[in-house]
Amino acid sequence: MYSSTLVVIRKALPLLCCLFAISGAGAQNLSIRGRIVDSKDQAALIGSNVLLIHLPDSVRQGTAADASGGFSFPGLTPGRYVLAVSFLGYTTLRRTLELRSQPLNLGAVGLQTGGAVALKGVEVVGRAAAAVQKGDTAQYDARAFKTNPDANAQDLITKMPGVVVTDGKVQAQGEQVQRILVDGKEFFGSDPDAVLKNLPAEAIDKVQVYDRRSDQSQFTGFNDGNTEKTINITTKPSFRNGQFGRILAGYGPDNPSSNGKYRVSGNLNSFKGRRRLSIVAQSNNVNEQNFGTDDLLGVIGTSAQGGGGNRGAGGPGRPGGGGRPGQQGGGQAGNFLVNQSSGISTTHAIGLNYADTWGKKTDVQSSYFFNLSDNTTQSTTNRLYNVLTRGRTLGYDENSQATARNINHRFNLRLEHKLDTVNSILWQPRFTLQRNTSTSALNGRTFLSGISDVPATTQSLNNSTYNSAQHGLTLANQLLYRHRFAKRARTFSLGLNTTYNDREADNFLLAQNYSPDTTATDQYSRLDQIGWNWNANATYTEPLSLKSQLQLNYTLSYAPNDSDKRTFDQLTGPRTPNDSLSNVFRSNYLTNSGGLTYRYQFGKVEWAVGAAVQHARLDNDQTFPRALTTQRTFLNVLPTATLQYRVSAQQNLRFNYQMRTQNPSISQLQEVVNNSNQLQIRTGNPNLAQEHSHNLFLRYSSSQPETSRSFFALLGGSYTDNYIANSTVVVREPTSIGGVLVPAGGQITRPINLNRQYSLRSFVNYTLPLKVIRSNLNLNANATYSQTPGIVNAGLNYSRSPNVGLGAVLSSNISPELDFTLSSNSSQTYARNTLLSQNNSRYFRQNTALRLNWILIKGITLQSDVNHVAYRGLTAGFDQSFVLWNASLGKKLFAKQQGEIKLYAFDLLAQNNSIGRTITDAYTEDVRTNILQRYFMVMFTYNLRNFGGGAGPADMPRDNNRPDGPGRPGRGPGGGS
Numbered sequence: 017m018y019s020s021t022l023v024v025i026r027k028a029l030p031l032l033c034c035l036f037a038i039s040g041a042g043a044q045n046l047s048i049r050g051r052i053v054d055s056k057d058q059a060a061l062i063g064s065n066v067l068l069i070h071l072p073d074s075v076r077q078g079t080a081a082d083a084s085g086g087f088s089f090p091g092l093t094p095g096r097y098v099l100a101v102s103f104l105g106y107t108t109l110r111r112t113l114e115l116r117s118q119p120l121n122l123g124a125v126g127l128q129t130g131g132a133v134a135l136k137g138v139e140v141v142g143r144a145a146a147a148v149q150k151g152d153t154a155q156y157d158a159r160a161f162k163t164n165p166d167a168n169a170q171d172l173i174t175k176m177p178g179v180v181v182t183d184g185k186v187q188a189q190g191e192q193v194q195r196i197l198v199d200g201k202e203f204f205g206s207d208p209d210a211v212l213k214n215l216p217a218e219a220i221d222k223v224q225v226y227d228r229r230s231d232q233s234q235f236t237g238f239n240d241g242n243t244e245k246t247i248n249i250t251t252k253p254s255f256r257n258g259q260f261g262r263i264l265a266g267y268g269p270d271n272p273s274s275n276g277k278y279r280v281s282g283n284l285n286s287f288k289g290r291r292r293l294s295i296v297a298q299s300n301n302v303n304e305q306n307f308g309t310d311d312l313l314g315v316i317g318t319s320a321q322g323g324g325g326n327r328g329a330g331g332p333g334r335p336g337g338g339g340r341p342g343q344q345g346g347g348q349a350g351n352f353l354v355n356q357s358s359g360i361s362t363t364h365a366i367g368l369n370y371a372d373t374w375g376k377k378t379d380v381q382s383s384y385f386f387n388l389s390d391n392t393t394q395s396t397t398n399r400l401y402n403v404l405t406r407g408r409t410l411g412y413d414e415n416s417q418a419t420a421r422n423i424n425h426r427f428n429l430r431l432e433h434k435l436d437t438v439n440s441i442l443w444q445p446r447f448t449l450q451r452n453t454s455t456s457a458l459n460g461r462t463f464l465s466g467i468s469d470v471p472a473t474t475q476s477l478n479n480s481t482y483n484s485a486q487h488g489l490t491l492a493n494q495l496l497y498r499h500r501f502a503k504r505a506r507t508f509s510l511g512l513n514t515t516y517n518d519r520e521a522d523n524f525l526l527a528q529n530y531s532p533d534t535t536a537t538d539q540y541s542r543l544d545q546i547g548w549n550w551n552a553n554a555t556y557t558e559p560l561s562l563k564s565q566l567q568l569n570y571t572l573s574y575a576p577n578d579s580d581k582r583t584f585d586q587l588t589g590p591r592t593p594n595d596s597l598s599n600v601f602r603s604n605y606l607t608n609s610g611g612l613t614y615r616y617q618f619g620k621v622e623w624a625v626g627a628a629v630q631h632a633r634l635d636n637d638q639t640f641p642r643a644l645t646t647q648r649t650f651l652n653v654l655p656t657a658t659l660q661y662r663v664s665a666q667q668n669l670r671f672n673y674q675m676r677t678q679n680p681s682i683s684q685l686q687e688v689v690n691n692s693n694q695l696q697i698r699t700g701n702p703n704l705a706q707e708h709s710h711n712l713f714l715r716y717s718s719s720q721p722e723t724s725r726s727f728f729a730l731l732g733g734s735y736t737d738n739y740i741a742n743s744t745v746v747v748r749e750p751t752s753i754g755g756v757l758v759p760a761g762g763q764i765t766r767p768i769n770l771n772r773q774y775s776l777r778s779f780v781n782y783t784l785p786l787k788v789i790r791s792n793l794n795l796n797a798n799a800t801y802s803q804t805p806g807i808v809n810a811g812l813n814y815s816r817s818p819n820v821g822l823g824a825v826l827s828s829n830i831s832p833e834l835d836f837t838l839s840s841n842s843s844q845t846y847a848r849n850t851l852l853s854q855n856n857s858r859y860f861r862q863n864t865a866l867r868l869n870w871i872l873i874k875g876i877t878l879q880s881d882v883n884h885v886a887y888r889g890l891t892a893g894f895d896q897s898f899v900l901w902n903a904s905l906g907k908k909l910f911a912k913q914q915g916e917i918k919l920y921a922f923d924l925l926a927q928n929n930s931i932g933r934t935i936t937d938a939y940t941e942d943v944r945t946n947i948l949q950r951y952f953m954v955m956f957t958y959n960l961r962n963f964g965g966g967a968g969p970a971d972m973p974r975d976n977n978r979p980d981g982p983g984r985p986g987r988g989p990g991g992g993s
Contacts, residue, residue: 055126060085462761531759596755806937
């Protein structure tokens with residue numbers, strides 16, 4: 017009996033060893049996960065501190081709850097653990113857990129409000145950590161940055177490391193912020209300016225800066241590289257139930273330098289739990305503008321006024337493409353934003369924002385904006401081409417006056433509905449309706465620059481008046497269906513995105529040219545453009561193990577666009593069709609793309625590699641004035657790669673590479689002459705091919721909470737083949753194109769594909785506290801280098817623009833009564849050309865600013881803003897050094913000092929100025945524009961504050977459908993992205 021038992025044990029021992037080995041190997045990959053929520057309303061508690069303690073050896077590991085309240089501890093072994101969860105204003109929770117052979121999902125872990133325990137006889141005074149790095153999210157504590165009681169969100173975040181606000185555009189860590197959220201939800205759509213101006217600083221608890229992934233990426237857990245630089249503002253619990261707002265009214269009488277000035281604005285916010293309703297309104301004639309990207313037509317197309325050519329900074333390496341409202345600029349919406357430093361505007365605007373949770377399954381966020389803007393612009397332009405004629409440089413001068421009225425309606429909705437625990441739908445419609453009317457008059461001159469004792473010689477003159485009335489309609493829908501299978505991390509999603517654009521324009525041109533003969537033009541043109549974009553995509557993810565995941569996707573996209581331009585001469589008698597300046601054109605762009613991506617994550621390292629095969633076909637069909645058909649096909653392999661290394665809890669390193677393609681727009685393809693300025697002729701090119709760009713970024717961030725120091729570094733670049741550049745011909749003798757006579761010195765521009773366009777940029781930011789003066793010092797440095805190809809008079813030219821910059825910001829942290837910010841930024845830019853090195857130049861720009869808010873005794877307030885701007889190296893007569901000084905003296909009113917009356921002065925020294933330089937492959941130009949100058953105003957302000965107090969946290973973003981990914985916490989504010 018005994019011997020037989022030994023035989024059984026001896027035979028079973030190898031099998032038992034194998035089973036224990038397998039069990040032990042699998043046990044090393046166990047995990048504990050869950051969500052931290054408010055026990056009453058189940059709202060996610062972003063940033064909760066979650067600590068896991070192993071018993072009996074007390075080995076600890078911690079994390080912070082992400083945007084959905086989620087947390088995860090991967091790579092655990094079986095045994096007993098203690099889970100400890102804490103959050104400001106809540107009672108700390110401790111729970112003993114038993115981890116056996118299966119991963120443990122705790123679901124919703126609720127915290128009870130309270131937890132503020134008074135310690136008798138003990139007072140702990142400490143400095144709030146200014147910055148904390150949580151994964152790849154930089155989190156700033158508002159308590160560490162002191163501002164005046166009347167400060168808004170913009171006043172607060174500009175004190176934070178690496179955050180800069182200029183003309184309503186926010187930059188963080190060297191990149192433009194595309195979205196600002198409030199408690200994880202959109203606030204007035206994607207308009208950062210509306211959030212920063214209408215949210216009081218005293219309501220803010222934390223500010224988080226991170227790269228927000230797309231909704232698709234958040235659901236699947238895959239980092240596909242499609243991110244938006246995002247700021248999430250979390251509010252204090254006491255401000256989440258009640259009403260707050262502000263009204264302002266001011267008037268200034270006529271004076272020798274300005275007409276009467278006025279400013280009226282107000283905002284009212286009502287927060288109750290998950291429901292948030294906000295109203296903002298303003299009317300003024302002092303250049304206070306409140307526009308988002310969609311607030312200007314942005315698709316003026318080939319019939320737009322072309323007097324200014326391609327203006328604007330564009331992106332790195334691009335020659336720009338902005339311009340004044342009503343002018344040609346490449347067809348991109350961002351190029352036509354009203355710039356507060358360009359011209360003078362009167363603005364009337366109203367906006368509504370609504371967010372709520374309907375029942376337990378539906379989250380809704382919506383906003384509506386109405387804008388009416390009247391703009392008057394006067395500008396002087398000096399341009400030097402990279403062209404020599406008889407040993408002299410060809411130049412162009414222009415004086416112009418323009419008025420524009422823009423009326424815009426914009427509506428956005430985001431509705432997310434959970435069908436059940438595994439299925440959800442996300443719907444995001446967008447509607448924009450716009451009307452733009454503009455009138456411009458310009459006097460242009462081409463000339464040969466002076467040399468030695470030879471003065472500049474005029475070649476041709478152009479005087480023209482241009483009137484335009486345009487209508488724009490945009491309808492867009494994004495629909496995303498998501499399904500989660502029973503197996504963890506196995507998902508399927510199906511998306512459909514549609515966009516419809518309808519543009520109409522009526523244009524009138526009256527011009528006279530002298531070269532040396534006089535020619536006259538009197539024309540009317542009509543432009544009708546209709547475009548669709550259909551995009552369907554399917555994505556499937558499959559977990560291969562607890563550490564790895566596979567994603568398959570397929571995308572089908574179809575974009576048909578029609579453009580019909582008709583031009584009529586009306587110089588003598590009735591209108592006569594001008595076939596040379598008319599064109600009927602259709603473009604169809606069809607793409608099929610299938611891709612595969614592998615993702616692996618273990619411990620501190622996460623990486624993913626993948627590739628997509630894309631087949632594209634571009635069909636162009638011109639039916640008038642002559643039939644012309646072109647067809648091109650493209651086959652590309654588009655690789656992607658990402659790497660994220662969490663060096664420690666406070667250090668993070670990220671790498672991202674992606675290859676993309678970009679098809680030409682219908683305005684670039686349509687071969688029709690735009691003669692609105694006969695010294696600046698533009699036309700399209702139906703033979704354009706798609707661009708191929710490689711984009712690479714490396715980011716490193718670090719923070720030391722105990723010393724309130726933080727560091728951020730970025731290195732990035734792009735390289736583009738088939739870059740859609742410009743072929744520019746500057747004619748030396750009068751030349752005819754499309755029936756239009758271009759005088760000597762006139763410019764003809766046509767898009768063309770060229771290679772070897774690239775740009776590099778770097779940014780470094782370091783922040784540290786100066787305890788001696790109780791202030792924060794923010795140091796930054798940046799460098800960029802771009803190469804842009806172009807054809808100038810049949811010669812290949814590479815325009816290279818190195819740029820280096822240094823900056824420092826000193827912001828006070830003394831007390832709420834004394835708030836100042838001292839900053840200085842300097843940059844040196846070089847213009848280098850391979851075709852004509854004689855035109856190489858460099859220019860220097862420095863901006864030093866002091867902002868002071870001081871509450872004196874007995875409620876007396878003093879505010880002062882002083883800006884010194886200096887330019888060196890511009891065209892003769894454009895170099896400037898001026899000081900813009902604004903100041904006010906006020907008195908607080910009422911028992912709680914909620915009101916204030918003050919005397920405000922703008923531009924006390926009457927030196928305000930506006931100058932800009934643009935460098936392209938064909939020319940370098942300087943532009944001076946009229947700008948608002950000295951005025952005085954009496955202003956009254958009243959702050960409304962009505963809060964219930966003691967309210968629990970309001971609704972935070974909840975996304976039960978988003979997986980945490982194999983063995984890691986989810987992504988979003990507070991948890992990385």
